[in-house]
Amino acid sequence: MFYTLREAIRNLRRTPLLTGLSASMIGLALFVVGLFALAAYNLQLALETLEERVEVVAYLRDNAGSYEIAAMTDALTNLPEVLSIDFVTKSEALLKARRELPEFRDILTDLEVNPLPASLEIQLRPGSRTRETVDRLARQAEAFPIVEDVQYGQEWVDKLFTLRRMGGVTTTVLGTAFAVVAALIIGTAVRIAIFARREEIKVMQLVGARDEFIRQPFLIEGVVTGALGGLLAVAMTYLTFRSVLQYLFTISWIPTQWAGIGVLAGVVFGLIASNLSVRKHLREI
Amino acid sequence: MIKLIEVTKTYSRPEPALENISFHLERGQFCFLTGHSGSGKSTALRLAHMVERPSAGEVRVSGFSSARTSRREVWKLRRRVGFVFQDFRLLPGRTALENVAFALEVTGTARKDIAPRAQRLLGQVGLAPKASAAVHELSGGEQQRVAIARALASEPLLLLADEPTGNLDDRATRGIMKLFWEINALGMAVLMATHDLELVRQYPKARVLELDQGRLVYDSADSAGAGEGSEG
Numbered sequence: 001m002f003y004t005l006r007e008a009i010r011n012l013r014r015t016p017l018l019t020g021l022s023a024s025m026i027g028l029a030l031f032v033v034g035l036f037a038l039a040a041y042n043l044q045l046a047l048e049t050l051e052e053r054v055e056v057v058a059y060l061r062d063n064a065g066s067y068e069i070a071a072m073t074d075a076l077t078n079l080p081e082v083l084s085i086d087f088v089t090k091s092e093a094l095l096k097a098r099r100e101l102p103e104f105r106d107i108l109t110d111l112e113v114n115p116l117p118a119s120l121e122i123q124l125r126p127g128s129r130t131r132e133t134v135d136r137l138a139r140q141a142e143a144f145p146i147v148e149d150v151q152y153g154q155e156w157v158d159k160l161f162t163l164r165r166m167g168g169v170t171t172t173v174l175g176t177a178f179a180v181v182a183a184l185i186i187g188t189a190v191r192i193a194i195f196a197r198r199e200e201i202k203v204m205q206l207v208g209a210r211d212e213f214i215r216q217p218f219l220i221e222g223v224v225t226g227a228l229g230g231l232l233a234v235a236m237t238y239l240t241f242r243s244v245l246q247y248l249f250t251i252s253w254i255p256t257q258w259a260g261i262g263v264l265a266g267v268v269f270g271l272i273a274s275n276l277s278v279r280k281h282l283r284e285i
Numbered sequence: 286m287i288k289l290i291e292v293t294k295t296y297s298r299p300e301p302a303l304e305n306i307s308f309h310l311e312r313g314q315f316c317f318l319t320g321h322s323g324s325g326k327s328t329a330l331r332l333a334h335m336v337e338r339p340s341a342g343e344v345r346v347s348g349f350s351s352a353r354t355s356r357r358e359v360w361k362l363r364r365r366v367g368f369v370f371q372d373f374r375l376l377p378g379r380t381a382l383e384n385v386a387f388a389l390e391v392t393g394t395a396r397k398d399i400a401p402r403a404q405r406l407l408g409q410v411g412l413a414p415k416a417s418a419a420v421h422e423l424s425g426g427e428q429q430r431v432a433i434a435r436a437l438a439s440e441p442l443l444l445l446a447d448e449p450t451g452n453l454d455d456r457a458t459r460g461i462m463k464l465f466w467e468i469n470a471l472g473m474a475v476l477m478a479t480h481d482l483e484l485v486r487q488y489p490k491a492r493v494l495e496l497d498q499g500r501l502v503y504d505s506a507d508s509a510g511a512g513e514g515s516e517g
Contacts, residue, residue: 003390014378203374206334208364208439209391211357283356285336 008220018193025189026229026266029182034237034262036178040171041254047164054129056137056152059117064146072144081128086121090114131161183269190222190273201281211282218278219271226270230263286312286443286474287333292342294328302328304499310476315469317485318478320496326478330445334368335359364392367436371448373428375420381431382416388438406434410464426457446477
């Protein structure tokens with residue numbers, strides 16, 4: 001183990017240019033993935049913000065009694081997908097309409113009878129804001145006799161869920177493509193570095209070194225180069241994030257685990273690529 | 286020490302690189318393997334070092350058979366057989382001492398013994414004063430001495446040398462040959478491939494094997510004047 005570590009450090013120091021170039025290639029490859037992760041994460045946040053607005057509104061008949069309303073509220077509150085229920089009285093609805101629809105303020109002010117119904121605004125828990133849940137909840141609410149009508153902005157909800165599906169598919173496809181390209185670039189970078197030292201591998205074999213003995217320092221070098229590349233990618237992604245935040249618009253930094261996964265990806269790809277490449281050269285003689 | 290039994294080696298070309306070769310090199314023998322370029326000398330050495338395997342026949346070296354030694358076990362053979370190349374094959378960016386120490390290190394020598402043994406090996410090949418010189422600072426002859434010291438690191442009983450003087454001038458060649466004979470005098474068998482017949486003639490005590498187009502056409506051990514080692 002001592003030999004392995006010392007030899008790996010010695011080789012990295014002996015070829016700083018090659019190590020730097022390999023780490024930079026890995027860094028750039030993962031930087032592209034990092035940028036994509038930044039964009040995907042912020043898209044996800046934006047969609048979540050939109051989803052928070054998904055609610056089911058049950059408009060109540062004018063003759064609904066307070067006991068019936070309380071019973072309905074209790075029944076719906078017990079459903080696992082329901083986060084909270086707000087009861088909006090007829091007068092509150094009118095005030096809200098006056099506030100939100102200023103162009104109709106005069107009409108709404110001169111009314112002798114309040115035409116707006118009372119309603120229950122049902123908010124859903126995060127994770128339950130799916131098309132199916134919203135549909136089911138709407139049907140359940142509609143079944144109460146005191147309910148006149150149920151609305152949840154079907155068209156808007158449909159568009160939102162379509163957008164989310166598209167976002168999900170695009171993220172998966174593009175993310176996979178970027179990751180594959182990054183893996184190929186990392187593989188190539190590591191292979192170039194090892195190819196430059198194929199004679200060394202042969203000499204080690206010819207003097208009687210065991211395969212494991214030859215391979216281990218290369219694996220450690222692959223891990224170190226991959227980690228350096230991963231850290232470089234995180235640093236470049238962070239700089240981009242700071243620049244966008246400062247000069248363009250507000251975005252959020254990716255979760256720390258994502259950055260950790262980026263560095264880990266560099267390490268794993270570096271390890272796999274060095275292992276494959278050294279094995280190939282070991283088999284040459 | 287080395288026994289080739291009806292060995293044939295074929296590559297992609299239809300004509301074999303070696304065809305039905307048999308010979309036996311005894312312990313402590315000094316043997317030249319001669320022939321023109323492309324006659325199969327290097328192939329024979331590569332077979333003896335199990336870098337290649339025969340297409341037919343069997344190669345036995347120091348108790349290892351090409352038929353039974355797996356690729357994963359071949360390192361055991363390599364520790365019993367030293368190999369010297371025409372182009373030295375030293376590790377660049379390392380000193381003479383590091384190149385020799387490296388061979389000791391990878392073959393499992395105790396750490397405290399590595400430096401003194403490497404130093405002693407360099408002394409044996411007359412390079413003790415240049416131990417700390419980087420290999421690219423050394424002359425061709427000196428680099429070859431480092432390569433020989435490295436080949437001796439595992440105290441092999443057999444030394445294979447592929448045109449070891451091919452890149453050297455006359456003076457360096459004489460020095461290297463003297464060193465080979467000294468090593469041979471210690472009991473190590475030497476099988477040296479060379480196309481330089483002038484060189485071979487200077488050492489009449491050595492056994493000579495001559496290859497031509499992959500066939501063994503002459504073995505001084507079979508001829509009447511075997512002891513004088515004249516070539517055909």
